[in-house]
Amino acid sequence: MTHNWKRWLAPGAAITAAAVLAACSSSSTSSSSSAPATSSSPAASTSASASASGAASSTTDAGLAKAQQMVSQLESTTSSYPVPTASISGVSGLKGKTVYYIPLVQFIPGFVVTAATMKVALAKVGLNLQVCNGQGQPSAIASCVQQATGAGAAGIITDAIPYGMAQNALDAAKAKGIPIIITDQYPPAGNKNTDAVTYVPGVVDQPSQIAWWMIANSQGKANAILAQESDSPSSIAYVQNSLSIYKDNCPGCTVTVKSITATTNSQLASDTSANLLSNPNATYYYTEFEDSLDPTVQGLQQSNKTDIALSVAGGSVDGLGRLKSGAVVKAVVAVDQAYAGWALTDEILRMATKAAPVAEPFPSRLFTAQNIGSIKVTTAAQASGEWFGDSSYQTDFAKLWGV
Template sequence: MRKTALTFRSGRSTRSAGSTGPLGRRAAAPVALAAVVAMALSACSSSSTGTGGSAGSSGSAPAAGGTATATANVAKLTEALSSYPVPTATLSGVSALKGKTVYYIPITQQAAQFTVTGTALKQALASVGVNLQICNGGSNPSTIAACVNQAVGAGAGAIVTDSIPYALAGNALDAARAKKIPVLVTDQIADSAHPADSTLGYIEGAGSAQLVAIADWIIADSNGKAKVVLNESTDSPSTVAYVTKAQEEFKQLCPDCSVTVNKISSANFSLIASSTSSTVLRTPGVQYVVSEFDQYLQVTQGGVQQSGKAASVKGVSSAAGTAGLTQLKSKNFLYVDAGQASAYQGWATADAALRLMLGQTLPDYTIPMRLFTRDNVGSITIDSADEASGAWFGPTDFTSKFKTLWGAA
């Protein structure tokens, strides 16, 4: 029997691109940010965008045993780590950095994710006598640039941005690097227009991995026959690219799955519920509705309820925090939530910043993620303490391992 090619239907967009987040966890952004990111998206996005457009399998045969592969992937991803992937290359000369200050600029401080990462980053740097200054990006390009300029004026040892595309503060970041202040861009896919060098490094984060894991769970749960509505954040080229990775996973492993993409943004947050509802109603037989990030979870759920399909739809999300996991445990709409090890990311970010300040090559950093389902969420303690320690994802001894690398144990 001929297998139906997987089609990706792009839902009608009623919003423009908005603010950026690690994995989209941020508050509504001002129009200024929306305009800048829209320009970046037009230049960098690889996701299909046309209303009613589709991307098929181009006649290629589906991967054998796609559902079995997805099921095996899920089995691994729902388990806790046996150990965190701490780099192995020791770092010498860290004592020379004592007293320096690193500036951490998250896209906004209104998202809990950045609090976890920032707190861990501060603790990590303090262990070697380096200070941390946090400057709220405020979801605004002008504010972000002002934060970078403040760091330059203060003679910062390094600048770390979180969930901010390089282009949003390109001139300011260029000026910082010209003054030999290294820049570390985190929770963003590397920008090919600004390649890494001795003054610029990237830590991508687990955005792509989380969306691919979600695709695997849906494929396995549906036995390879899912009908999905996926709310894609257009807030940055990276958030679009994460969804593209999920689409590729569906295409490869699930030729009988159908994925309808509904484009949303934090700039038009109030429109997401109605947009979700209309997309669900235009997609007969939909079984799964994906909120790309927990930031959009409540309005996504509201849209499903407005559509009258709540009883037949399974909610899916990523960027899991305490609120999302609590909802998952209570079996309220959510069936799976992918999470990123934000505390570990803070320590990995510190390691990268120290290496950049010392002029050393950065290793490859993997930020772990885990799938939390209704079956395994009861195995963790859902509170801010365990989130901050990294206990949701594995053993918490990674902090001592980093200190050993830095000669601070």
């Protein structure tokens, strides 16, 4: 099921309406950058053009080889989980307390899995979990934070919510000594994680994983539209940070970034149609999160562009099911939300016991036609984490907590 909501944009956040990385042909690039300014002889020009053309071809070959190698790695299961090594003392003193988990929208599939595994992990050490639905609204999020503060929570974990969306309420919780984790958001410049407030950015390279796949799948000739959700500074940064991959590794690729807003299905479908109308030669289309997948498919159908290769991040049963059916979806990045629940539990325990936060990266996996047949596309399989590897990390975390 796809859930849609209107995301929040921090004041002053830059929105890129349409950034284009159109790679020039090797001949035009070489003639402008390689031909000697003082020479006009045909032989010199021909030699310079051939040399530059050869250099461009070499770049293409190297970039394609690198992309193929990266895709192979990204499609693999997790062989070694990034469980921290430092143990935590004093966890038993938190027994009976409650941690509040506040996702942007409670019923997004990934958040459901994170909440479920966090509940299991907290129960291992005698703590409780209270989930409060942010409803995608600042007022609802602030109310959740205030509820946690009033209850004397052991910690507050927000998910996909910029700090500024409920700053006053979060500041008040911080003043009460309640540790706060901001999950799935980039930290502000100069931020230093502390026992009071810590950022756990999550999997920030999902558009970059798609970039490697597009280069490899297209043999270095992708004409791509990247639909960048402009409702959050982090979602903008995710896409913008992927652009250098195309620039450095795919001179034959043309990449156009189009801003979209997660408002209503009809608007997103219209945005998709408009993006395709303005870029009729596009062969690849990336939509940033799975909540925009259904209306994006509608837009492709309305534009009679169902032959385009569609990709998406933040995948769950919806996106992977479409991929497995062989329909328009050709690549999906999914995050190991089951692991995330345990990692966030570990982090809040460290903060609540004043043990100091540590890096808590989440595993992810790129799914394509090459590996989708190896998994069961069910909610139970997603919840278990078996899409990504085994559950050995659970025992490893428990040892760190002294249980």
